[in-house]
Amino acid sequence: GESVGLHLPTLSVQEGDNSIINCAYSNSASDYFIWYKQESGKGPQFIIDIRSNMDKRQGQRVTVLLNKTVKHLSLQIAATQPGDSAVYFCAENMGRNTPLVFGKGTRLSVIA
Amino acid sequence: DSGVTQTPKHLITATGQRVTLRCSPRSGDLSVYWYQQSLDQGLQFLIQYYNGEERAKGNILERFSAQQFPDLHSELNLSSLELGDSALYFCASSATGGYYGYTFGSGTRLTVV
Numbered sequence: 001g002e003s004v005g006l007h008l009p010t011l012s013v014q015e016g017d018n019s020i021i022n023c024a025y026s027n028s029a030s031d032y033f034i035w036y037k038q039e040s041g042k043g044p045q046f047i048i049d050i051r052s053n054m055d056k057r058q059g060q061r062v063t064v065l066l067n068k069t070v071k072h073l074s075l076q077i078a079a080t081q082p083g084d085s086a087v088y089f090c091a092e093n094m095g096r097n098t099p100l101v102f103g104k105g106t107r108l109s110v111i112a
Numbered sequence: 113d114s115g116v117t118q119t120p121k122h123l124i125t126a127t128g129q130r131v132t133l134r135c136s137p138r139s140g141d142l143s144v145y146w147y148q149q150s151l152d153q154g155l156q157f158l159i160q161y162y163n164g165e166e167r168a169k170g171n172i173l174e175r176f177s178a179q180q181f182p183d184l185h186s187e188l189n190l191s192s193l194e195l196g197d198s199a200l201y202f203c204a205s206s207a208t209g210g211y212y213g214y215t216f217g218s219g220t221r222l223t224v225v
Contacts, residue, residue, distance in 0.1 A: 046215075101157070
């Protein structure tokens with residue numbers, strides 16, 4: 001399940017700095033959003049989610065912000081670590097019983 | 113280990129051939145989803161099955177087909193393969209309709225030569 005080779009925008013950050021990964025979603029009717037992390041050799045893994053009635057949700061070292069006005073999601077990672085190096089995808093759910101729609105992804109590269 | 117098992121991990125085949133990718137969902141999950149990940153397209157939804165029946169269809173080519181068996185495992189069949197079919201194919205599963213997200217397998221890397 002390697003993601004190496006994907007033609008993606010890349011964000012490079014120094015270890016210990018905060019990272020912000022952005023995503024523009026497509027459908028104003030989407031009511032649930034998820035961030036996934038895909039490490040080399042693995043499939044995408046759930047990180048954090050947010051419902052459309054919220055504008056912020058915090059997890060452990062991660063925060064997701066939702067701006068419905070401009071259809072924008074961001075994932076903030078605090079004190080970025082080498083283990084955070086991966087491809088990050090946002091996904092939107094347009095309703096129950098509809099498949100998730102994934103954004104194109106961003107590659108995060110952490111510089112030690 | 114996510115609990116979703118995909119086999120094989122790697123597959124190399126020639127143009128025009130047919131292959132079958134296999135997926136065993138996480139225990140208790142009734143829905144299976146297939147996604148294709150290619151260099152420029154990100155994760156593209158192909159098809160979803162729920163408890164043996166097709167539930168949703170995405171941009172799946174007519175040369176591709178899938179099914180979910182009574183034991184809930186699923187197979188994705190790719191025929192008349194072309195070079196452009198080279199990609200990672202992911203299977204994911206969820207308990208019901210997948211509203212709260214899916215659990216992905218590690219994928220099958222298909223290379224068509």
